[in-house]
Amino acid sequence: MTAKTIMIQGATSDAGKSTLATGLCRLLARRGVRVAPFKPQNMALNSAVTADGGEIGRSQAVQALACGVEPHTDMNPVLLKPNGSTGSQIVIQGRAIGNMEAKSYHDFKPKAMQAVLESHRRLAEQYQCVVAEGAGSPAEINLRDGDIANMGFAEAVDCPVILVADIERGGVFAHLVGTLELLSASEQDRVAGLVINRFRGDVKLLQSGIDWLQQRTGKPVLGVLPYLHGLHIEAEDSLRLDLPSRAKADGRSLRVAVPAMPCISNHTDFDPLRLHPQVELLLVKAGEPVPPADLIILPGSKSVMADLAWLRHYGWEEAIRRHLRYGGKLLGICGGLQMLGEKLHDPDGLEGEAGSCDGLGWLPMETTLAAQKRLARRRGRLALDGTAVAGYEIHMGVTRGPALQRPALTFDDGVADGALSDDGQIMASYLHGLFDHPEACRAILRWAGLAEPEALDYPALREAHINQLVDMLEKHLDLEPLKDCLPPQALG
Incomplete structure (x- = not known):
């Protein structure tokens, strides 16, 4: 039986795709679903070595841990490792095949897509559910042609999409509505729900906006996820220079x-x-x-x-x-x-x-x-x-x-x-x-x-933080509107 696939895409970069995917992986595993993570194309300098001796993005390795399975190269079949302002090392199914400038890689994308679909097919044959993660935003107009990272993949495998936006950035309603407006009709149709991430305060104050958003888009808001202070989930790529250390500069550290x-x-x-x-x-x-x-x-x-x-x-x-x-x-x-x-x-x-x-x-x-x-x-x-x-x-x-x-x-x-x-x-x-x-x-x-x-x-601390994230999702994420997109036991 082929697995059900659900994809998480972001209205912006760093909207919380990786965190939500990690939490959803653990939530499904906790409910008895055989689940695997997947990211068609990742651009990152944080990578991990897999059980089959290849290389994938660090976030997919953490998501595999959340699923309770060993990381495998099929979980991130295309990894781009930037080595300059315009070029990257290209890693296909765990193995580096060389360096390419942006134009050359664009021409290579059809072959990359073959690897993506091949890896996804193998995972879909082994698991009940595949939680896929997009990259950047699906509304980046200059990247739409030949896309394999977001809607191009979702359309190819015919999977539903959860669209997540970060309210801390401001303009969260514009992010969500604007992203949907820039999608084609078929892509809009496959967005199964919206998630607002990193909310601080009383959610009742946001309710009028949620009501408007659901009426305006026709999409259910699956959850308003609270900001979790001190949550640590290993970063996809960006180096957060603003995160404080735990120690005090007191002369004893x-x-x-x-x-x-x-x-x-x-x-x-x-x-x-x-x-x-x-x-x-x-x-x-x-x-x-x-x-x-x-x-x-x-x-x-x-x-x-x-x-x-x-x-x-x-x-x-x-x-x-x-x-x-x-x-x-x-x-x-x-x-x-x-x-x-x-x-x-x-x-x-x-x-x-x-x-x-x-x-x-x-x-x-x-x-x-x-x-x-x-x-x-x-x-x-x-x-x-x-x-x-x-x-x-x-x-x-x-x-x-x-x-x-x-x-x-x-x-x-x-x-x-x-x-x-x-x-x-x-x-x-x-x-x-x-x-x-x-x-x-x-x-x-x-x-x-x-x-x-x-x-x-550190491994125990990482595990505790993943469980903290999932405990929050249990309270604030409504999977009922996705009942046709997930295995039956996923609804708890």
Whole structure:
């Protein structure tokens, strides 16, 4: 039996599509539905490694967790990873096939659509329900031709759509009505309901607007979802610079500074630090002075040489030199590891113009970018104290040099990873997710200078937040108008 598919689209970017999809996945799973997430096309630099050894957007991996299933490449068959203002690396069903400029990708879309429909068909044969998520807005006129991310997909598989809008942005009624007005008649017909997201206050004050909206559009408002303070669901892509850390700047916490580089990738690495009660995490924007810190982390990057030039332009090289001189700790993750070496080579122009450049030079090693991407889930032990660590590798570089003779950690298969400087001040690793597990996080924070770090169980915290989200949906989302679009047990 083929699964029922329902799609969540947004009146704007960041309207809450990913959050609503995650919550709906868990709600359906809680009610006994075999459900899987799906996003036809994702543009994101936050990615995850799947059980079948491929790469998908981070949000679909979290949604799979909400469904209680392993992430699979079919859940996000097209992933675009921007590596400049007009181009992206194209990942099809988990595997990178090369870089394309926007025009070339537009011409490639029919082939991409084949992969989308193939992956959706396989999921539909295995599950009772597929919760699909759109990208951006379906009303972006310049992107309508050949669309595979929103209504183009919905029309191709003939699935209903929930349209969500964020009231915090203002103009929520205009967002919803305007989006519907810009859709074709058949696309309007498949919108099964509307959702207003992130509402604060007494919903009774909104009732006259809801009544007008339903009369004006002929669409039911399925729910007005309240703003959940402190809710943490891993970000699709955007780096939220305005989110505060949990710790107070009181002198008793560990201060961590991370440069918000233009091509920063997998910044979800730092979510456990943002949520840690003893860590003050500072994401430093372009032009801001580099603050005093106990630990500086150089994060992953989709364009390592370009981001390294950005660091130098904004004074990070000298700031890090001063930081090390005064005894501070320095950690490089993935692209950050590559920056810490003496040389970077990109002979094939995989991330920009072909060529080489000097690294920061704090570890005796060199990296050469290669077309074959390393994708793996990994377990091992930290060299610091033997603590178990787990995470994933996503990188295209091959690093060699004397620094690797003193690795930062060793995987369970005996393969060494990264480097730890002779003086113990600098650590570098290709492993993403270093802070996700309590004991590994404690060990690294202790190395960074926190005397008695608490154990933050990030996976348990993430699970609690997903359940908090679903508890809210149970109260505020009415699925009754969708009874013909969902399996029977979905209505509870």
